[in-house]
Amino acid sequence: MDHFNSFIANASLLEVSFLGDQYTWCNNNAGPKRIWLRLDRLLTNLARSLAFPNLKLIHKPRILSDHCPLVAIFQEPTRPSRFFKFCRQWTQDENFFDLISSSWALDTEGPPLVKLHKNLLCCKSAFSRQKQKKRRYS
Template identity: 30%
Template sequence: MKSFITCNDLHEVGCIGPKYTWCNNKKRAERILEKLDRCLLNSAALKSSHRLGVRHLARVASDHCPILLNLLDFNFPCKKNIKFEDIWASIPASMAVVRDAWRRKSVGEFPQILNQKVNRSLKALCYWSRTKYKDLNQSKDELNKEILDLQLKEAEFGLLSDEDMWLLKTKIDA
C-alpha cells in the first residue's frame, strides 16, 4: 500500500474528529479501535486554490466513521439537493402536502410537467418537515453530537467506562 501511495503521488490529508475510523464494536479488552480509513489526495489537489477540510463523522450505522471532504472557497455555483426522507411516508399529514403541491397547474410536455410536480412536492415536503419537525431535527443533531463526543472520549482515553459504553450503545441504537 505504501508503494502504491508513493508511486501515485498521494498524500494523507489531516482531519478533524475521532482519531480512529473503525471499531469492532466489542466490549472492554476485546474492543479494537484502528485508523483504517483515510482521505488521500495528489499534489495537484493539495496545491489548488481551494482550502480542504476533512472531517471524520460519528460511527452510527456502521463500524466505520464516514469521511467528509469539504472543498472550501469553491466558486462553482452550488445547488442544494433535496432528498426524500423515508419518515415522510409514515406521517399521514405528508400526503396532504404532496396532494396540494401536485394539484397546482403545470405547463409543458408530459415529462416536464411530471418533473415540475415531483420537484414542487419535494420542496413542499422539505419546507413542511423543516417547520413542523424542527425539534426532531435538533434532537437528531444533538444525538449525533453526543455520539461523536463519546467516540472522541474513547479515542482519547482508550476504553470507556461500562456506563459510557452502555450510553454510547443506546444512543447509536436510538
C-alpha cells in the first residue's frame, strides 16, 4: 500500500472528494467476518482539479456486485465563488509574519506544486479569518 501511495504522491495526483457511503467494497460475508473497505477512488491532477473545481464522486449503493458503482458529477456550487483580494495594509499588521509563518509551516504532503497550492490555500483561509475578525471588532 505504501508503494501505491508514494506513486500517487510522485505522480502529483489528487483524490476527488466523494458523496455517499464511506466504503466502496464489501466481501459479502455475514456477521463478524464482513469486511468493508474503501478501495475505489477517482484521482486527478492539479490542472484538472483547478479546471473542474466542482467535480464530485458519488458512491452509489451496491446491488449486483461487491463494489459500489461510482459516478462522477459536476456539482454546482452552493454560493458563487468569491475572489480573494490581498490587502497591502495587512503587511503593516503586527501579526502578519506570524500568520504567514504558521500557515506556511503546516506539514503538507505531495510534490512541490501540490504543496504550494495547499500552502496558498492555508494562507488564504488565515487572511480571510483575520479579515472577518477585524470587521467584527470595527
